[in-house]
Amino acid sequence: MLSVCRILLLLMFLAFSYRSGGQDTIAASLKTKSGLNLGALPSVLFNSDLGFQYGALANLYQYGNGDLYPDYRWSLYGEVARTTKGGGINQLNFDSKYLLPFGVRITADLSYLTQQALDFYGFNGYESRYNIEWETKEDEAYISRMFYRIERKLLRLEASFQKPISGSRWNLLAGVSYLDLEIGDVDIEALNKGRAEEDKLPDTISLFGLYKGWGLISDADQEGGHAGMFKAGIVYDTRDNEPNPMNGIWAEAVVAAAPSFLMDREGFAKLALIYRQYFTLKRNVFSIACRMGYQGTIAGSVPWYLQSYMINSMTRSTTVDGLGGGRSLRGILRNRVVGDAVGYANLEFRWKIVRTYWLRQNFYFALSGFLDSGRVLKGIDIDRSKAPEEVSARFFDASNDDLHTSVGAGFHIAMNENFVFAVDYGHALDNRDGLSGIYIGLNWLF
Secondary structure, rough: OOHHHHHOOOOOOOOOOOOOOOOOOHHHOOOOOOEEEEEEEEEEEEEOOOOOEEEEEEEEEEOOOOOOOOOEEEEEEEEEEEEEOEEEEEEEEEOOOOOHHHEEEEEEEEEEEEEEEEEEOOOHHHEEEEEEHHHHHOOOOOOOOOEEEEEEEEEEEEEEEEOOOOOOEEEEEEEEEEEEEEEEEHHHHHOOOOOHHHHHOOOOHHHHHHHHOOOOHHHOOOEEEEEEEEEEEEEEEEEOOOOOOOOOOEEEEEEEEHHHEEEOOOEEEEEEEEEEEEEEOOOOEEEEEEEEEEEEEEEEEEOHHHOOOOOOOOOOOOOOOOOOOOOOOOOOOOOOOOOOOEEEEEEEEEEEEEEEOOOEEEEEEEEEEEEEEEEEOOOOOOOOOOOOOHHHHEEEEEOOOOEEEEEEEEEEEEEOOEEEEEEEEEEOOOOOOOOOEEEEEEOOOO
16 A cells, blocks of 8 residues: 555656656647547446446537647537436536637536436445445345445536636636435335346345434435535646647646535535646557545535535536546445545556547557555544444444555547547455446546
């Protein structure tokens, strides 16, 4: 663990001493694109509990006359997917640096996500024990594959605006967002519909049900709630190519405040600090990308169902959860690291192994290797003495949280530098974080 910290400290030092002499001119080696360009993929997955997922995702780019390529004038992303057991993804995301006057960039998102089995492992990382045997059907201690799950319906509306400061690389950020979350126990009856008797999920208690019964989650917060938030901050961006930079820095400080009059409870404010830097090892071929982040509460009290919501300058991802999972700590259980303040870091080596021009499109194929790590820096205040003394040791650990670390590799296919199909495999280094995960989607992690 100490070696990980030393690596991150070294990267922090390099970040402030690095000078990017000549930027990587990617466009010089590519055939220019102009006009509209569409990238699309089917969305077909299977989960034995949730059923088949079917649908499609597409990203439409407008390159104009091509003078900005590989940058685009605007981008519109859409995804619609359903599962045969009732879950769904409905998302539209728009991004443009050239639509509004005065160089203002707008990023807007409208999403409605219904998740039948969202991960819930309690709070404060390793302070909440994870017992894999309780959700392993072949184990004698098996309870249910849904023991660490909840059902959630999320409506999300967001709009962010960035304005350059006097033509510099610094940008002022302002934004608004609205989140409406409906939370409940997993609908076991719906998931068992059409199953053979021997394959049905047991209708038993879940960790979420125990937390509610013990009073660790207040009555007012058990079913979720809504929150309107204002965002403000500053962004520094010198990336040479946003979808996969070879050089540059992308850093931001963002405050998100949810006043009480836009909530159904006490208001709060959170601070997010994120630093990303990209280093070229061989032009257009090898690069290193690193990210370090912090998020913590600076005012008020945050409801438990919003503690995992990750704040940043622009939302480009379907999911909003972390830490853990495909958008933060790959290979570690989603929402495994939830606290009142968290820190995280990612280190990734990227290798573009092939570049080609095919079907009038620029393509590259890339491999990557990565190390992800994070931990709770300040825990959520819960009264664990409310749990029955005879079972408390099975659910809670007296020690504080520690680093949650994973390693892995990825494969990416990019069309015209912007539409990036990604497959990542991550392996957790501690079985208290699960075993591993495979993630199929779009874009590099950062």
